[in-house]
Amino acid sequence: MRFMVMVRATKDSETGALPDPKLVEEMGKYNEELARAGVLLAGEGLHPSSRGARVRFSGSKRTVIDGPFAETKELIAGYWLFQVRSLHEAIEWVKRAPNPFPGQDSEVEIRRVYELADFDAVLTPEAREREQRLQDKLSGHP
Amino acid sequence: MKASTAGSVAAGASEVRDAVRTVFRMESARLVAGLSRLVRDLDLAEELAQDALVAALERWPESGVPDRPGAWLMAAARNRAVDRLRRESWLGRRREALAGELGPSPAPAPDADGAELGDDLLRLAFVACHPVLLPEARVALALRLLCGLGTDEIARAFLVPETTVAQRIVRAKRTLAEARVPFELPGGAEREARLASVLQVVYLVFNEGYAPSSGTGWLRPALCEEALRLGRVLARIAPEEPEVQGLSALMELQASRAAARVGPGGEPVLLLDQDRGRWDRVLIGRGLAALERAAAPGRALGPYALQASIAACHARAPTASETDWPRIVALYDALAQVAPSPVVELNRAVAVSMALGPAAAMEIVDALSEEPSLRGYHLLPCVRGELLLRLGRVEAGRAELRRAAALAASARERKLLLERAASGRPVVREAPASPRAAAPPAR
Numbered sequence: 317m318r319f320m321v322m323v324r325a326t327k328d329s330e331t332g333a334l335p336d337p338k339l340v341e342e343m344g345k346y347n348e349e350l351a352r353a354g355v356l357l358a359g360e361g362l363h364p365s366s367r368g369a370r371v372r373f374s375g376s377k378r379t380v381i382d383g384p385f386a387e388t389k390e391l392i393a394g395y396w397l398f399q400v401r402s403l404h405e406a407i408e409w410v411k412r413a414p415n416p417f418p419g420q421d422s423e424v425e426i427r428r429v430y431e432l433a434d435f436d437a438v439l440t441p442e443a444r445e446r447e448q449r450l451q452d453k454l455s456g457h458p
Numbered sequence: 459m460k461a462s463t464a465g466s467v468a469a470g471a472s473e474v475r476d477a478v479r480t481v482f483r484m485e486s487a488r489l490v491a492g493l494s495r496l497v498r499d500l501d502l503a504e505e506l507a508q509d510a511l512v513a514a515l516e517r518w519p520e521s522g523v524p525d526r527p528g529a530w531l532m533a534a535a536r537n538r539a540v541d542r543l544r545r546e547s548w549l550g551r552r553r554e555a556l557a558g559e560l561g562p563s564p565a566p567a568p569d570a571d572g573a574e575l576g577d578d579l580l581r582l583a584f585v586a587c588h589p590v591l592l593p594e595a596r597v598a599l600a601l602r603l604l605c606g607l608g609t610d611e612i613a614r615a616f617l618v619p620e621t622t623v624a625q626r627i628v629r630a631k632r633t634l635a636e637a638r639v640p641f642e643l644p645g646g647a648e649r650e651a652r653l654a655s656v657l658q659v660v661y662l663v664f665n666e667g668y669a670p671s672s673g674t675g676w677l678r679p680a681l682c683e684e685a686l687r688l689g690r691v692l693a694r695i696a697p698e699e700p701e702v703q704g705l706s707a708l709m710e711l712q713a714s715r716a717a718a719r720v721g722p723g724g725e726p727v728l729l730l731d732q733d734r735g736r737w738d739r740v741l742i743g744r745g746l747a748a749l750e751r752a753a754a755p756g757r758a759l760g761p762y763a764l765q766a767s768i769a770a771c772h773a774r775a776p777t778a779s780e781t782d783w784p785r786i787v788a789l790y791d792a793l794a795q796v797a798p799s800p801v802v803e804l805n806r807a808v809a810v811s812m813a814l815g816p817a818a819a820m821e822i823v824d825a826l827s828e829e830p831s832l833r834g835y836h837l838l839p840c841v842r843g844e845l846l847l848r849l850g851r852v853e854a855g856r857a858e859l860r861r862a863a864a865l866a867a868s869a870r871e872r873k874l875l876l877e878r879a880a881s882g883r884p885v886v887r888e889a890p891a892s893p894r895a896a897a898p899p900a901r
Contacts, residue, residue: 317683352576352694353484354687357740397740399683404480411523431679431717 318357318429319398319406325365325391326417330384332364342414350396355409359396389423403428474519482511485528486606491578493535498641500585501631502539504603510535576695579604581641583692587656590637595630596659597666598623604691605684615681616666653696657705657762660688664709668716682713693748703752704763710745711769714738726870730778742773761797764789783813800829808841812886816848836865840875847884856882 335343350356362368366384385391393416400406406426416422486507494503510531524530586599601607601615609627613620644652667681689706696702718732727733749770752763759767768789775781790806803826811819823842832838843858859879866872878885 352691354690354694357744399687401483401680401683402480404476405484408477408480408484408523 317400317402318431319400319403320427320429321396321398321406321410322392322425322427323394323416324423324425325388325393326420326422327388328417328420329393330364330366330388330391332366336418339414339416339418343416346413349412350398350409353409355398355400357397357399359394361394362392364393365391397429471519474523475515477523478511478514478518481523481527482514482531483606485531487579487582487604488528488575489531489535490603491575491582492532493539494582494585494641495578496536497539500603500634506535506539507531509538513538577643579691580695581643583656584643584652585634585639585641587652587659588634588637588639589651589655590633590639591630593659593662595626595633596655597662598626599630600656600659600688601663601684602627604688607684615678653699653702656692657701660685660692661705661709661762663688664712668712679716682709682716685709686713693751697751698754700752700754700757701760701762703748704760704766707745707748707752707766708762708769710741710748711766711773714741714745714773729772730781734777737773745773746770758796759792761793764793764796768793781812783809787813800826800832804832804838804841807845811841811845811848816845820845820849834865836862836867836871836875838862839865843879844884844886847882848886852882855884856880 347356347359364384368383370381370383370385372379372381398406398409400409403426410424410426413424416424489507489510490500490503493506494500497503497506513534514527514531518524582603583600586603587596591599598612601612602609607615609623610620613623616623643649663681664685667678667683667685686706686709689702689709692702693706714737715729715732717738718734718736719727721727745766749763749766752766753759768786771782771786771789786809787806790802790809794802794806803822807819807822807826810822820842823838823845826832826838827842829838839858840862843855843862846852846855846858849855856879859875863872863875863879866875
């Protein structure tokens with residue numbers, strides 16, 4: 317299963333200042349570790365919201381709002397896309413990440429991505445029944 | 459908001475146990491790989507790893523999950539090995555070799571040296587996929603040792619009883635011990651052959667998930683994901699091997715189509731009919747990048763890289779009608795050279811029919827008609843029937859499609875073929891060109 321791991325913005329990240337080279341190096345090592353474990357599908361850092369925009373939808377109306385945006389803690393500063401076996405595993409990997417913003421508090425949010433693994437919705441009734449029978453047989457139920 | 463300081467004493471006991479198991483599974487391959495280099499015995503290495511897990515289950519609920527859990531587990535396993543060495547005599551002949559390596563030296567951190575870790579994992583992969591083992595034993599051992607899956611999980615994935623898997627693993631280890639398979643990284647031709655066996659096992663796992671040979675016939679995403687992950691790991695630790703990159707590319711590209719392969723009613727959707735909007739762009743991007751790495755200058759592409767190249771042609775085409783069929787024909791020509799098989803020939807014929815028309819393809823298909831391994835294979839008359847219809851030989855074509863229907867294994871496919879036989883119209887129209895599936899060249 318896949319998880320989107322989002323690094324929430326901070327006051328510093330919103331200034332657009334580049335991170336300390338030491339942190340860049342640590343992040344590089346961490347990304348390498350993720351890749352070597354076959355966990356990392358993608359990942360990128362985002363410019364501050366002052367270089368972005370929002371499009372507000374309201375009925376048929378579209379309103380463009382230029383950044384920056386005030387609610388810093390709700391903003392995203394970067395993301396990874398993980399492929400792991402469970403939320404637990406995603407959490408363990410995130411805990412091993414270097415602190416993205418040393419010196420200030422920040423949060424990293426982990427969210428599961430919808431994908432084919434959630435295939436129950438398209439599983440035909442016959443297929444579901446067969447699967448169930450097999451599972452029953454294997455677990456020793458009648 | 460519920461905040462639990464993960465790993466702290468505040469976290470519930472069962473929560474910590476879950477965390478321990480998760481961490482163990484994440485670390486188990488490196489742990490067993492590192493330990494088996496030290497003790498040169500798979501069984502013992504696994505036992506020591508298990509001992510380390512038990513120690514973690516005892517300690518971590520109190521102490522919290524350590525900062526470097528992999529290093530902690532390795533150190534625990536090594537201590538355990540030293541204890542045993544001191545206490546027990548059954549280690550016998552291993553004693554001398556062990557004493558040197560397991561001395562008081564500090565435990566090497568499993569994440570300290572990428573190259574060493576890569577070699578350990580590769581060595582473990584070579585042993586788990588050793589040619590002296592039967593294919594199903596290799597698969598079970600690889601999933602257990604390289605993916606850290608439990609026997610119960612492997613059994614569930616393959617829809618066989620757990621005892622069967624457990625027996626396979628026990629027997630496989632015995633076979634390895636009896637054959638005195640060394641823990642080594644072979645060089646030259648031997649390395650090539652052993653690597654081929656590893657790749658074959660990974661692709662087998664992938665296909666079992668992608669096109670299951672038994673059970674419900676349904677995708678098993680977990681197996682595909684394990685294979686993809688193994689492929690990515692191997693591509694990282696053996697980046698200089700074109701076929702490792704080729705296999706990774708092939709799996710990424712095939713997996714990119716997973717969501718589009720099945721219709722709303724659960725029916726299979728042929729490649730050329732698939733909604734390309736549902737193809738996974740992340741996986742396509744990864745697949746194309748791996749394929750680029752597979753193309754080593756001055757070396758001909760191997761079978762996996764060639765199949766990946768064919769898959770890439772489809773991935774690159776914005777619509778089915780924009781498929782570069784001449785290039786696919788050339789790639790099948792190359793594939794038929796390096797890995798000839800009747801099925802490759804049949805797929806080549808389909809590609810030729812799309813690139814050059816039905817008459818040229820008919821020659822290839824007719825040459826296959828006496829092929830014993832395709833006797834009873836419904837796709838042969840299916841392709842032939844379609845070609846006959848396209849050539850205007852309607853009655854002969856309908857007869858072939860009915861023959862294909864009689865051979866088809868699934869009721870759904872039989873129905874589809876009988877409908878096509880009844881209509882008597884080819885799926886592909888000659889002009890204006892609107893290429894649709896003549897037969898499934900790939901899924």
